[in-house]
Amino acid sequence: MKKLLGSMLVAGMALSMFTGMTAYADDYDLTFYCIDTTDPDFDTWLQTVEEGTGLKINVVAAPTDSDTRQQKVTTILSTGDTSVDVLFVNDEMISSFKNTGWLEPIQDTVLTEDIRGEYAQGYIEHMVTSVDGDIVALPSYTGYLAFWVNQKFLDEAGIEEIVTKEDFEKYLAAVSKDGKYGYGGSWEKTYVFNEIGSFVNMFGGDYFDWTNPGNKEAMQFLHDMAANGYTPLDQLADKYEQMTPKCTDETYGSWFMWGIGGDYKAAGMLSPDQIHMQMIPDLDGDGNRTIYTDSWSYVLNKASENKEAAIKFMQFMTTEEGMKANFECFDRMPPRKDLLDNIVPDGHDAKEMYARFANECYVTGRPMVPQAMEFITDMGTLFQSMIKDEVTVDEMCEKAQELVVKYTE
Amino acid sequence: MSNINRKKWIPWVMVLPVLLIRLFTTVYPIGMTFRNSLFSIKLLSGINKFVGMRNYVDVFKDDKVIASLTFTVIFVFFSMFFHIILGIGLALILNMKFKGRRFLRTIVLIPWAMPSVVIGIAARWAFNNDYGLINDLIRRFVPTFNYSWLIHTSSARFAVIAMDLWKDLPFFAILILSGMQFISFEIYEAARVDGANGFQSFCRITLPLIAKHVATLCIPFTIWRMTSFDIVYSMTSGGPGEDTSLIAYRISMEAFTNLNVGYASCLAVMLFIVMAIFSFLNIRVSRRFSE
Amino acid sequence: MTKYKVYRACKFMGKWILVLMVAFVILFPIFWIFISSITPETELFTKPINYLPLHPTLASYKYLIENVGLFRKIGNTLIIVGSTIVFSTVFCLMAAYGFARFRSKGISLAFGFIIVTMLIPEIVTARPLYEFMRKVKLYDTYLGLIILYISSVIPFTVLVLKNFVTEIPISLEEAAAIDGATFLQRFFMVVLPLMRPAVATVCIINFISSLNNFFTPLYYSNNIQVLSVSIVMIPLKDNNYGLPWDLISAMGWIILLPIIIFVAIFEQQIMDGIMAGGVKA
Secondary structure, three states: OHHHHHHHHHHHHHHHHHHHOEOOOOOOOEEEEEOHHHOOOHHHHHHHHHHHHOOOEEEEEOOOOHHHHHHHHHHHHHOOOOOOOEEEEOHHHHHHHOOOOOEOOOOOOOOOHHHHOOOOHHHHHHOOEOOOOOEOOEEOOOEEOEEEEEHHHHHHHOOOOOOOHHHHHHHHHHHOOOOOEOOOOOOOOOOOHHHHHHHHHHOOOEOOEOOOHHHHHHHHHHHHHHHOOOOOHHHHHOOHHHHHHHHHOOOEOEEEEOOOOHHHHHOOOEOOOOEEEEOOOOOOOOOOOEEEEEOOEEEEEOOOOOHHHHHHHHHHOOOHHHHHHHHHHHOOOOOOHHHHHHHOOOOOOOHHHHHHHHHHOEEEEOOOOOOHHHHHHHHHHHHHHHHOOOOOHHHHHHHHHHHHHHHHO | OOOOOOOOHHHHHHHHHHHHHHHHHHHHHHHHHHHHOOEEEEOOOOEEEEOOOHHHHHHHHOHHHHHHHHHHHHHHHHHHHHHHHHHHHHHHHHHOOOOOHHHHHHHOOHHHHOOHHHHHHHHHHHOOOOOOHHHHHHHHHOOOOOOOHHHOHHHHHHHHHHHHHHHHHHHHHHHHHHHHOOOOHHHHHHHHHOOOOHHHHHHHHHHHHHHHHHHHHHHHHHHHHHOOOHHHHHHOOOOOOOOOOOHHHHHHHHHHHOOEHHHHHHHHHHHHHHHHHHHHHHHHHHHHHOO | OHHHHHHHHHHHHHHHHHHHHHHHHHHHHHHHHHHHHOOOHHHOOOOOOOOOOOOOOOHHHHHHHHHOOHHHHHHHHHHHHHHHHHHHHHHHHHHHHHHHHOOOHHHHHHHHHHHHHHHOOHHHHHHHHHHHHHHOOOOOEHHHHHHHHHHHHHHHHHHHHHHHHHHOOHHHHHHHHHOOOOHHHHHHHHHHHHOHHHHHHHHHHHHHHHHHOOHHHHHHOOOOOOHHHHHHOOOOOOOOOOOOHHHHHHHHHHHHHHHHHHHHHHHHHHHHHHHOOOOOO
16 A cells, blocks of 8 residues: 555656646747637648648637537637637627627728628628627638428429428428428527528518517417427427438428538438428518528637737638638638639539529528527527417517517617 | 644644645635626626625526526435435445446446536437437337427426436445445344344444435535536536526526626525535534434 | 245345346446447437447547547546546545544634535636636646646545544554554554545546546646547537537547546455455444
8 A cells, every 4th residue: 555655656746747837839820719620621721721821820629519618718708818819709609799899800901891792791791790890700601501301202292492381381281291290490499599580581570570570470380380290399309410310311301401411411312302402482472582691700819919910810711722721621611702613613512502592692690699699598498488389479479579679788 | 532643733734735725726716706796797798897786686586597496406306315215225236245246336437437418418319209218218118109308397307317316326326335334244243143134234234324424425415416517508408498407507607608797606606605504404414413 | 944045036136136227227328328439420310229230330439539639638638637636635635634533623614614615616616717827827737727626626535535534433543552653654554544445436536527527627728638628529510510429429438438447447446445344343
């Protein structure tokens, strides 16, 4: 026993020699906080970027889990921590941070007027511009919340494309039997707002104005879908991970989803005869189509001590070279519509649809407020009560309006 | 106390390293937490002003907090209740003499050793209607069984408590088991000679001798139940609605996601007071046991 | 006589049924997590569940080992967790003895303080502590992390060990004192050997909980990466939201493996301690 203790103490003392060691990033030009470090192509990406900018970049791996990441990022930015210069953040974070003054404005240095028009206007205006008119984030890619369908079911129902409300109802009725559902989604309380918003858009409503009749129609439609068995109640507990297998094993006939279908491709289901994207239906018939876009963006920490290097880095990300690296290494579609042709080869699964979305739809960011997660969660919980018939559709619209007022004041 | 240790400075030397480390890492943060609870600090709106007791008053009007408190009470009560009963039971099983005993003792720690994040996500899947473990097993007996556990309040709560027990019980049992090792075999032998059977020797010998140990263990374990949120976080995100949201989960949401630092500190202080009262009572009770 | 034999047989069977039930409840979900980690992504979720994967593959493990930088992380983890175990065990043993044998007002207060600090969830103290660590320049350092790790295991360890020390009758130490043993000799030769099962148990527990602690290294350092943090760094799926279960389950097992090995080794220590006999009444 004594011997064991003795040797442990010696080992401990040897280890304590390490205690002075730190991993300072002194000889780097820039510290970048990002979630892609575990991607197999990350090293290639980093090399391309370092060569293209001439900078030495220290990369700190960020958690991919959103709540964990939230804890760290909010602390870094709110305490004026200088250890990180550029961060890679998602929409929820940008909408929370944009008015706080923690992010350095980039409209004069990075997202200059000449290229600004090539990015999705709705997104730039609503998502990354602060209340003072400063642009504080640079989108790194374009993602759309597209409408996906299963061609096999369309053929069986004899429908070419779901455009009108009648088409959709016909499709729902035709598919929903024997354990299958015409529509499926993720109705977990922090995920469902994506769909609430998409349906509100399809009916010509306004997420921030629940007195709009389109909103009520949309909610009634969703409620009736669930009540008629066209969509399952189980999905109240589903996030995207639980939803995807139900798409690939053909339980669902249609749904909304981000991305370009990587999961469906892996399951061998992505093709014009099976699962594919479709243009957003026009359920209110007014000819206008709105689609949600999301992106992860680069933001510059206001407390950063390496702003010049950071701006150089971000400028590189607005060029064709930078976007190409993102596309080739991470499969992310470029955010600038003028460069779509140069970067994405023809025949790429999503190229055609993405070009159509950019040109035929009003592209906007999802409805977010500074207290982003609180608003999202409250809306989600309210929606869940409506679906479970704990409140009526009218009551939901009233309460939703109260929430909007509460969070946008 | 005996008088063999007369030098007054000995205890302080023994205790100092632990005390210093703990002081270093807790005095400032805990102090700041108490101070912050009297302020309204909303980082996202840039508010930072003194509001006195207003946070404390707001707590009682907050539905989400009340919902969390309700479930926290239910959770702590049921979980600890089963911890004690099943824990002692499991410890007895592990104490029995049989061939695979060492193997069982090793594997029993695995649920506790698995990272909570993995267990939480696994649990979310396990209770899923279509692809989950639980329903799959049930369907082997009742083929048309369909139930989505996590969308109904009572079954979701049941699932959370069950997962907590599954993960934590072995740990509790192993600690009770360690305590049992101090009971010498001779006492049991003597009792057997006197004609006592297994059940009687359990009630009259084992139980009283481990009672104090169990009572002591209840303090940290109950505290951990009250401050637990890992499982909820990955398994249900507090859902459906706020029905499986535990108070610690609520606090971390307020502190980090909503960035209402002042309010979160206030909730933490209130939780602290509750736990302090509880621990005090618990220590009293375990002191009574040792008499 | 035969009645007794039947009784014995039933008791034996009863024992085994219980044991098997316990083993099943514990192992079955673990088993599912394991087969998830060796199932290819597209075959993961089926109805009914395939308990034996159709095409087992080590692709998930391979991916993690290649892309998550495991070796550097394991190195850091060993340094930090190793130091934590060594120092915390030593310090807490000392403190447990101090708290158990001496009952002055100051000492009791100190003990109360240690317990009380357990009552605030670490989430809440994180922000102020973060600023504090930055101020004293211990942020993102090995020393800083080790101090935080040790601090987090102190309350529980001290509580458990103190309890064990009080079980050891003071008469043993008094007898040794009469024989002329000094304080140090009493501590090392009388008290410590009797504490073996407790120390071994506490070491295993602290090892496991330190290994699984991902909030501390995540929050209080940037560039020092440990194994547990990888759990929250698994790359997202194509839609940038989904968590790949095949990878997460594999990661869980990668973290679990050292624990199983560690426990298997130290199990021997506990058994030795018990075989050496409990405290003679």
